[in-house]
Amino acid sequence: MRAISGLWRWRRNPLRRTTDLVESWLALVALLLILVAAPVLGSLVGSLTQDALQQSARDQHQTRHLVVATVVRKLTASAPAPDPEIATGRDVRSRVVADWTGPDGTARRGPVTTGLRSPHPGDHFALWTDGHGLTVPRPLDSTTATTHAVLAGIGTALVAAGLTEGIRRLVLWRLVRRRYARWDQAWDRAGPDWGRTGTGS
Incomplete structure (x- = not known):
């Protein structure tokens, strides 16, 4: 305005x-x-x-498939931090060795993380895999x-x-500097006669 x-x-x-x-x-x-x-x-x-x-x-x-995995045993190593893109603050992560069958029918076994609070051998949980049965993020x-x-x-x-706003301020700063430079030039022209009796009359 x-x-x-x-x-x-x-x-x-x-x-x-x-x-x-x-x-x-x-x-x-x-x-x-x-x-x-x-x-x-x-x-x-x-x-x-x-x-x-x-x-x-x-x-x-x-391209990602949800399969059912079975806990073989719990691993003692701590689980990696959950992916912030897909995890919620309530996710409990445990690291286990599990068996699962991929969508292509291949039997798989390996260390995975699970949301089970206290996993025991034989417990089932959902696991995301690719078409070959390899684990992938949700x-x-x-x-x-x-x-x-x-x-x-x-x-x-x-x-x-x-x-x-930054460009506006930069241009404004340049304008102010230019204005001050012109004032200095005008003052330099008027300065030698400043204070003399009868100047400008």
């Missing part, structure tokens, strides 16, 4: 300098970019990210993909707004 009132105020003011007008136009353009262009850019990036992540989630659901779900897309859109809008 100050940009619009500034433009109106400097419209026919006899004291208006070129830098004053440029400063007002700069503020107005920056305001429009922050209020219009940044949200549009954020929405566009969020939409593209949403499409890409949802497609990735669909692809993962087609596929990306639609909600997580949407969350990442929203965050990408918001982040892009904020970066665009910050970049616009």
Whole structure:
């Protein structure tokens, strides 16, 4: 609003300098970019990210399979930290040696992590594998993909707004320096006659 009132105020003011007008136009353009262009850019990036992540989630659901594994024995080594992309704060992770059969019918055995609180031999649990029965992380779900897309859109809008404001401040700094340089030149021209009786009359 100050940009619009500034433009109106400097419209026919006899004291208006070129830098004053440029400063007002700069503020107005920056305001429009922050209020219009940044949200549009954020929405566009969020939409593209949403499409890409949802497609990735669909692809993962087609290529990853949920099989039932059987605990052979518990391992004493501590379980690795859960993947923050797919785990919840309530996940309990235990490391066990388990048997399972892959989607292609291959019998598999190996160390895996499980959500069982206290695993015992013979316990069953779900395990994600690829088409050959090798363990893979749980596929990306639609909600997580949407969350990442929203965050990408918001982040892009904020970066665009910050970049616009940064450029505005840089140009404004240059304008102020130019204004001060002109004042110094004017003062240098008036300085030798300053204080003399009858100067300028």
